[in-house]
Amino acid sequence: MDENRPLPLKEVEQLVELVRESGVGEIRVRQGETEISVKARAEVLPPANQVPSGTLGVPDVIESEPSPEMDGLHAVRSPVVGTFYRAPAPGEDAYVEVGDTVSAGQTLCIVEAMKLMNEIVADVSGEIVEVLAENAGGVEYDQPLFYLRPAAR
Amino acid sequence: MISKVLVANRGEIALRIIRACRELGVRSVAVYSTADRESLHHELADESVCIGPPPAASSYLNVPAIISAAELTGAEAVHPGYGFLAENARFAEICERVGLSFVGPASGTIARMGDKAEARKAAAEAGVPVTPGSDGPCESVDEVKRVGAEVGYPLVVKASAGGGGKGMRVAEAEAEVEAAYLGASREAGANFGDGSVYVEKYLERLRHVEVQILADSHGETVTFPERDCSIQRRYQKLIEESPAPGLPGDVRDGLMAASADLVGSLGYEGAGTVEFVYADGEFYFIEMNTRLQVEHPVTEMICGVDIVAEQLKVVSGERLEIPEDALSPDGHAIEFRINAEDPLRNFLPQAGLVEVYNPPGGPGVRVDSHLYAGYRVPPHYDSLLAKLIVHARDRGASIRRGLRALDEFAVSGMETTLPLHLAVLEDEEFRRGGVTTRFLKDRELKSEGGLLRLVQHFS
Numbered sequence: 364m365d366e367n368r369p370l371p372l373k374e375v376e377q378l379v380e381l382v383r384e385s386g387v388g389e390i391r392v393r394q395g396e397t398e399i400s401v402k403a404r405a406e407v408l409p410p411a412n413q414v415p416s417g418t419l420g421v422p423d424v425i426e427s428e429p430s431p432e433m434d435g436l437h438a439v440r441s442p443v444v445g446t447f448y449r450a451p452a453p454g455e456d457a458y459v460e461v462g463d464t465v466s467a468g469q470t471l472c473i474v475e476a477m478k479l480m481n482e483i484v485a486d487v488s489g490e491i492v493e494v495l496a497e498n499a500g501g502v503e504y505d506q507p508l509f510y511l512r513p514a515a516r
Numbered sequence: 517m518i519s520k521v522l523v524a525n526r527g528e529i530a531l532r533i534i535r536a537c538r539e540l541g542v543r544s545v546a547v548y549s550t551a552d553r554e555s556l557h558h559e560l561a562d563e564s565v566c567i568g569p570p571p572a573a574s575s576y577l578n579v580p581a582i583i584s585a586a587e588l589t590g591a592e593a594v595h596p597g598y599g600f601l602a603e604n605a606r607f608a609e610i611c612e613r614v615g616l617s618f619v620g621p622a623s624g625t626i627a628r629m630g631d632k633a634e635a636r637k638a639a640a641e642a643g644v645p646v647t648p649g650s651d652g653p654c655e656s657v658d659e660v661k662r663v664g665a666e667v668g669y670p671l672v673v674k675a676s677a678g679g680g681g682k683g684m685r686v687a688e689a690e691a692e693v694e695a696a697y698l699g700a701s702r703e704a705g706a707n708f709g710d711g712s713v714y715v716e717k718y719l720e721r722l723r724h725v726e727v728q729i730l731a732d733s734h735g736e737t738v739t740f741p742e743r744d745c746s747i748q749r750r751y752q753k754l755i756e757e758s759p760a761p762g763l764p765g766d767v768r769d770g771l772m773a774a775s776a777d778l779v780g781s782l783g784y785e786g787a788g789t790v791e792f793v794y795a796d797g798e799f800y801f802i803e804m805n806t807r808l809q810v811e812h813p814v815t816e817m818i819c820g821v822d823i824v825a826e827q828l829k830v831v832s833g834e835r836l837e838i839p840e841d842a843l844s845p846d847g848h849a850i851e852f853r854i855n856a857e858d859p860l861r862n863f864l865p866q867a868g869l870v871e872v873y874n875p876p877g878g879p880g881v882r883v884d885s886h887l888y889a890g891y892r893v894p895p896h897y898d899s900l901l902a903k904l905i906v907h908a909r910d911r912g913a914s915i916r917r918g919l920r921a922l923d924e925f926a927v928s929g930m931e932t933t934l935p936l937h938l939a940v941l942e943d944e945e946f947r948r949g950g951v952t953t954r955f956l957k958d959r960e961l962k963s964e965g966g967l968l969r970l971v972q973h974f975s
Contacts, residue, residue: 444567444584476584477614501588503566504581505550 437487438495438507445476447496447508457498463491464514471509474502489513518592518617518832519543523561524582525597528884528903529808530557533595536824545589547582549575551894556886563589570896576600579607586616593617593831595824599898602807603630619831620786621806628782629804633676633714639801642781644774647793647800649716657694663715664690670718673697675704675711679803681751682707686718721952722795724748725760727775728815730826731784732836739772739779740815741845746953747940749863754933754956755940756811757850758818761911761949763794771799778804787812787827795952810853810903813884817849817907848911850918854885854902856893858931859961859968866930867895876924880907880917883925893930901932911949915941935968936961943970 441447449457449472459471466488474481489511496508520543523533530546534557537544546561551570558564565585568575575581577600586594594616596602602620605627611618620626629635633653640646648667653676654660664671664687673696675683683704685696697713705711728740744760745753759768775790778801788806792799812823819842826836856866870891875883885902887893893901904925906917922938939961940946946955959970 444565444581444588446584446588477580477587479580501565503585504568504575505566 435512436492436510437489437513439471439483439485439509439511441474441483441496441502441504441506441508443474443476443481444503445474445481445501447498447500447502448473448475449494449498459491459494459509461491461494465489465491465511472496474508483508485509485511487511487513517542517834518828520545520589520591521593521595521619521828522547522582522586522589522591522616523557523595523597524576524601525595525599526552526555526557526576526886526897527900528886529597529599529810531560531886532884533597533824534561536822536828539822540825540828542828545585545591547576547585549896551896554891556888556891565589570894572600572897576897579610583610583614583616587614591616593619593828595619595827596807598807598810603805605630617831619827621782621784621788625782625784626806629806631676632674632678632803633712635803636714636801638781639778639804642774642778644778644790644801645799647716647719647802650714653712653714654697657697660687660693660697660715661690664693667717670720671696672716672718673700673713674716675700675708675713677708677710677712678704683713719793719795719800721954722793723760723950724753724791724953725763725771725794725799726789726791726809727771728809728812728823729775729779729784729788729790730823730830730836730838731779731786731788732830733785733833734835736836737776737779737784738836738838738843739776740819740821740843742768742771743811743814745811746951747946747955748953749956753811754853754855755850755937756814757848757911757914758814759845759848760794764797767794767797767799774799774801786830787823810900811851813882813903813905814849814851817882817905818845818847819843820846847907847909848914849905849907850914852904852918852922852937853900853933854904854925854927854937855899855933856901856930857899857933859933859936860931860963863933864931865895865899866932867893869893869929870927871929872926874924874926875902876904876921878921878924880914881905881921882907887927901927904937915947939968939970945972 465485467485469485470482471485472483474483491509492512493510496502521537522545523530534544544561546557546564547567548558549568549570567581567585568578594611601607603626605623608618608623608626636646650663670686670688673685683700685700687693687696700713701711723746725742725744727742731737742760743756743758745756747755778790787808789809790804791802793802816823821838821842857863870887873887873889882905883902887901904921906914906921908914908917919941922934925934945951959972962969962971
């Protein structure tokens with residue numbers, strides 16, 4: 364890297380934001396001589412018995428037990444209060460099953476609020492690792508619905 | 517009795533309602549925003565549902581989220597507390613439509629009393645004295661001038677949809693009418709989305725007195741002895757007491773009778789408050805609040821009633837259970853609103869970590885608060901931290917008890933209105949009683965040796 368050039372702090376900031384938003388483990392970019400690599404802290408294993416403080420990709424969650432999100436998993440959360448449905452209609456197949464690979468934008472479930480069917484989509488691509496809510500059960504705002512393992516890029 | 521109530525509020529009032537539910541054996545459901553994950557109402561309710569992010573518009577005012585939370589938890593009724601959705605006729609109507617009982621009057625009554633010009637009309641029709649002024653909304657500057665010629669100046673132009681002093685302008689003489697009319701109308705449009713205004717004679721030296729009422733679906737209406745809420749800052753009440761000091765008995769009877777007449781004419785159900793101004797021996801209706809009020813504990817202390825419990829009985833279709841002697845007040849009560857505001861920095865709102873919280877106790881002291889040591893006051897909501905209510909055999913003893921309790925009250929981590937209340941209680945004129953709503957406006961706060969003192973300025 365050319366020592367006379369200022370550090371590309373703005374670019375780094377944008378990358379940190381991108382890592383945070385996408386939920387991916389690492390982003391590496393190269394332009395000419397400059398290479399920037401941003402890694403999510405989730406990849407660093409926390410020391411034993413220490414409760415992790417916050418997870419990248421998740422805003423300010425207060426949880427006492429260590430969350431699977433520390434293993435690089437990404438939680439898809441409910442944006443509304445309502446009833447969780449895994450299938451588009453009773454008797455039909457679930458939108459997704461554990462083990463399915465989904466792409467960002469794909470519908471994962473429905474949360475019904477006041478007769479309105481809100482389709483909840485994956486915000487990142489990856490594999491469904493766990494379904495966290497019960498079909499036809501109530502979910503609250505910000506409640507995790509699925510754990511996804513983000514696809515490696 | 518209904519079996520489950522959703523409490524659509526936060527802070528001390530949510531706790532107040534949850535406590536009443538628990539004593540009645542009614543299950544409670546709290547709703548909370550992500551900023552209130554550590555709040556006591558979320559902890560103390562039987563169930564709780566997170567309804568949205570911190571901004572009130574996305575959480576405590578989020579009607580679909582609150583209705584969904586009620587449906588998911590199987591709540592039969594929604595108690596809106598005060599503020600937020602408490603006087604939102606549309607919300608009450610949605611509750612009615614989805615089969616949820618709204619703790620309050622019918623949506624039509626909320627809408628009618630929410631329109632201040634319409635409320636004035638309803639009061640006048642019920643034979644309740646209203647301040648001389650226009651019969652309904654004023655459509656033009658000329659119309660305001662006509663009213664001015666009739667009732668005299670100064671006049672006050674007020675927003676029909678208003679409240680809290682917003683959309684209000686005073687015209688001292690006819691020359692100021694145009695500016696006052698246009699200013700009030702513009703502000704009303706900006707704040708309430710409705711620019712319509714009405715006009716009243718402006719009474720400068722007045723006291724704010726109000727009558728608590730409760731009405732059930734069996735035709736029984738109870739009116740309680742008045743509260744005096746004249747200690748205000750920018751139309752926000754700070755201290756409320758009952759009975760109103762020095763109020764003649766015939767005025768009290770008149771206030772209670774007028775309130776009963778208005779409530780009777782509305783076919784009202786639930787708790788409500790009829791507000792009046794009182795000046796030179798006369799009282800005039802200003803507005804009716806169709807909800808539980810912040811200062812309801814003052815009445816509870818001197819009358820020995822539980823207003824929230826009675827609300828829950830009414831919404832269950834049961835009869836009011838007010839003891840006979842509740843209407844002859846026992847002693848005197850004063851409420852102090854402890855707000856997270858810095859009195860020495862123009863009441864700048866405070867937020868942050870409550871380091872020490874040690875509320876007062878002992879005889880005749882009640883504290884309604886959601887605080888605890890270690891609680892973080894979020895910056896998103898109103899600044900009320902606690903209500904201190906003192907009760908004693910007469911006003912003098914209440915003031916002494918108030919001084920003692922305020923002095924004991926320890927909150928650290930932020931500035932509060934505690935020292936202001938101490939200064940008010942030390943004021944000679946306040947001690948004599950019967951001060952007007954100009955009390956704080958006429959005084960300046962001085963800091964002396966760590967204490968605050970009020971100094972009257974003469975203009």
